[in-house]
Amino acid sequence: MSVPLSHVLIVASLMFAMGLGCVVAWRANVIMMLIGIEIMLNAVMLTFVGGSAHWGIADGQLFSLMLMALTSAEVSLALAMVVYLHRRKQTVNTDQFDSMKG
Amino acid sequence: MEATLFYILAAVLLIGTLLAITARQAVRSIVYLVTSFFALALMFYLLGAPLIAAFEVIIYAGAIMVLFLFVIMMLELESPEKLAKPHFKNWLPALLLAGAVVGALVVLLCSRLQAVPPGFTEIPVRQFAFALFKQYGVAVEVVSMQLLFALVGALYLGRRR
Structure with missing residues (x-):
């Protein structure tokens, strides 16, 4: 394939910027914040796979596999916590979870 | 041919992600995100990583996004009219951060460091x-x-x- 590496990196960084914007803009909604984190991690995976293909070493693909395992663990724990918090407060609005505020 | 396919997939990926982060309901956002992850899996395949592409479809689009969908439907969130859409005030810092990333990208592209030869090895x-x-x-x-x-x-x- 005759696409330069910089174009892959441009796509990945635009995707990362979108995920960052999603986390910051939807900071009142826990589920949309988690979706933003997913987008950012996928952008990082695209960077790893692009670098791995560019230099012909399998390490980048390996790290994206590790990242996938990390993400599945993180999402299962975070969604369990969302269900737990929703059971307690009946909302996913982060502004309601202020019981530790002094 | 493959390069054209790559740019089409990149457009699908970016537009899908943009629609996902601006969607009004969380379920629609998940569906847009599944679309963009399928495009990402095809990009991985084009970049010579067939195993990662398969895992992307199976684990990301197949398991994690369905888990999100289950939780959203299980929680019975309040009707979408009441779900607070972020105001312009909330989008401002997000646009600022994304603009910083894009600005850094533009500066980097204008400086023309050194041209790496194109080409990927599978x-x-x-x-x-x-x-x-x-x-x-x-x-x-x-x-x-x-x-x-x-x-x-x-x-x-x-x-x-």
Whole structure:
């Protein structure tokens, strides 16, 4: 394939910027914040796979596999916590979870 | 041919992600995100990573996004009219941060560092598996422990009391 590496990196960084914007803009909604984190991690995976293909070493693909395992663990724990918090407060609005505020 | 396909997939990926982060309902956002992850999986395949592409479809689009969908439908969130859409005030810092990233990108592209020759080498699954189990065997063990901890933690958080 005759696409330069910089174009892959441009796509990945635009995707990362979108995920960052999603986390910051939807900071009142826990589920949309988690979706933003997913987008950012996928952008990082695209960077790893692009670098791995560019230099012909399998390490980048390996790290994206590790990242996938990390993400599945993180999402299962975070969604369990969302269900737990929703059971307690009946909302996913982060502004309601202020019981530790002094 | 492959380069054209790559740019089409990049457009699908970016537009899908943009629609996902501006969607009004969380379910629509998940569906847009599944579309963009399929495009991302095809990009991985074009970049010579067939195993990662398969895992992207199976684990990301197939398992994680369906988990999100289950939780959103299980929680019975309030009707979408009441779900607070972020105001322009909330989008402002997000646009600022994204603009900083894009600005850094533009500066980097204008400086023209050194042209790396285009071209990707495909990595066969044999080389991938050899590196995974010979060189990074400890990492596989650590990841399996991590998944076990996540399982136990999710069971602890989800138990009835």
